[in-house]
Amino acid sequence: xxxxxxxxxxxxxxxxxxxxxxxxxxxxxxxxxxxxxxxxxxxxxxxxxxxxxxxxxxxxxxxxxxxxxxxxxxxxxxxxxxxxxxxxxxxxxxxxxxxxxxxxxxxxxxxxxxxxxxxxxxxxxxxxxxxxxxxxxxxxxxxxxxxxxxxxxxxxxxxxxxxxxxxxxxxxxxxxxxxxxxxxxxxxxxxxxxxxxxxxxxxxxxxxxxxxxxxxxxxxxxxxxxxxxxxxxxxxxxxxxxxxxxxxxxxxxxxxxxxxxxxxxxxxxxxxxxxxxxxxxxxxxxxxxxxxxxxxxxxxxxxxxxxxxxxxxxxxxxxxxxxxxxxxxxxxxxxxxxxxxxxxxxxxxxxxxxxxxxxxxxxxxxxxxxxxxxxxxxxxxxxxxxxxxxxxxxxxxxxxxxxxxxxxxxxxxxxxxxxxxxxxxxxxxxxxxxxxxxxxxxxxxxxxxxxxxxxxxxxxxxxxx
Ligand SMILES: Nc1nc2c(ncn2[C@@H]2O[C@H](COP(=O)(O)OP(=O)(O)OP(=O)(O)O)[C@@H](O)[C@H]2O)c(=O)[nH]1
Ligand SMILES: [Mg+2]
Numbered sequence: 001x002x003x004x005x006x007x008x009x010x011x012x013x014x015x016x017x018x019x020x021x022x023x024x025x026x027x028x029x030x031x032x033x034x035x036x037x038x039x040x041x042x043x044x045x046x047x048x049x050x051x052x053x054x055x056x057x058x059x060x061x062x063x064x065x066x067x068x069x070x071x072x073x074x075x076x077x078x079x080x081x082x083x084x085x086x087x088x089x090x091x092x093x094x095x096x097x098x099x100x101x102x103x104x105x106x107x108x109x110x111x112x113x114x115x116x117x118x119x120x121x122x123x124x125x126x127x128x129x130x131x132x133x134x135x136x137x138x139x140x141x142x143x144x145x146x147x148x149x150x151x152x153x154x155x156x157x158x159x160x161x162x163x164x165x166x167x168x169x170x171x172x173x174x175x176x177x178x179x180x181x182x183x184x185x186x187x188x189x190x191x192x193x194x195x196x197x198x199x200x201x202x203x204x205x206x207x208x209x210x211x212x213x214x215x216x217x218x219x220x221x222x223x224x225x226x227x228x229x230x231x232x233x234x235x236x237x238x239x240x241x242x243x244x245x246x247x248x249x250x251x252x253x254x255x256x257x258x259x260x261x262x263x264x265x266x267x268x269x270x271x272x273x274x275x276x277x278x279x280x281x282x283x284x285x286x287x288x289x290x291x292x293x294x295x296x297x298x299x300x301x302x303x304x305x306x307x308x309x310x311x312x313x314x315x316x317x318x319x320x321x322x323x324x325x326x327x328x329x330x331x332x333x334x335x336x337x338x339x340x341x342x343x344x345x346x347x348x349x350x351x352x353x354x355x356x357x358x359x360x361x362x363x364x365x366x367x368x369x370x371x372x373x374x375x376x377x378x379x380x381x382x383x384x385x386x387x388x389x390x391x392x393x394x395x396x397x398x399x400x401x402x403x404x405x406x407x408x409x410x411x412x413x414x415x416x417x418x419x420x421x422x423x424x425x426x427x428x429x430x431x432x433x434x435x436x437x438x439x440x441x442x443x444x445x446x447x448x449x450x451x452x453x454x455x456x457x458x459x460x461x462x463x464x465x
Pocket of ligand 2: 077
């Protein structure tokens, strides 16, 4: 019969290994016990962290994940700002002050553009056209003096750009043209940041002190000291006539704040919601925003929205997100029918958008993803058409149709729908909205509709409906 031996630690190699030394002094014993306690504490902490990571991963998997896509300047970040304003009011309020530096940068950039055009005209260097009639200018010595005095704003623009990082530059660093298709440089551009604007916030304000950044403070002072000169040069009929002659419609360019200069330079200025949606800062890498959407009687739902860079060289960074997402919002700026891509002036911007749209609709990884089209910048489209710009001069297929807003916008919608139906997976519905995402009130209605549609679709896909 086999008898059970009482456990003998002298026979157990593990017990032997961790047993205290035979001649341990009281100090050594105290030290050993302290170290053992610390080790237990570290292990407990790791367990807790692992548990938290697991919960976070599950939360992420359960979240509604939305990718916002479109070419650069289409209005992706502005759409997400609307989401933030509506559903993440605390973060929105905390970040408000950080937009001041962006507004100031946008403002000085417009002034510097005006000065570039004026000095170019005065020196006989035609910046925007080769029209010989433009050599006759209504400019004089006053313009020259004002431009010279405002030269100090060049340094202010440089300082603010440095403060705000690479997104403050409209041009991409050197690096090849990927074309409208996705290039294979995924890793290189896949810079994930979960901080979004918070990164900028901490750069603009001291992260711990919350005090206004020196660069921003000096910029505000210098721009304030130039206010009268800026107003004189901007409101001058000669300047306006030169700008008109050069077809430099500054008022319609992103981040235009020259008409708000008195308000912006008043003491204690803080950007309004409208200022923030109108401010322009290019997205670099991928930024992530999280919201919890309260749904009245239903359980709240977590949302993760990804904002990506739209320039051609960054589009490869979109692909890894295709596998994760629930829905994709595609932003198509309709007003761009007469513009060229900044990164490749040979390509019409609307053609690039159509080409991207086709690629997205036919992408196999997105076969089950709900796609929602925002036909954006309708306010600028309307203005352009009313000012007499003819669509047929840029898109021949439009032919001799009426050049009014209703006809043009509905014709564009038909083109998007036709491309969609020819390329999408069967039974996926075509969902589209005409938008002007700087109109926050109208956009909030659109977002409610989008939210409902995405949740409904998600429930159907997960078998909950
Ligand atoms: N007038 C008008 N301006 C808009 C509209 N949508 C966006 N904008 C402006 O256009 C500029 C560019 O918008 P963003 O949201 O930064 O563009 P984006 O698609 O994120 O661009 P990238 O980050 O470069 O990819 C901003 O100054 C916006 O205020 C619109 O519907 N109407
Ligand atoms: Mg952006």
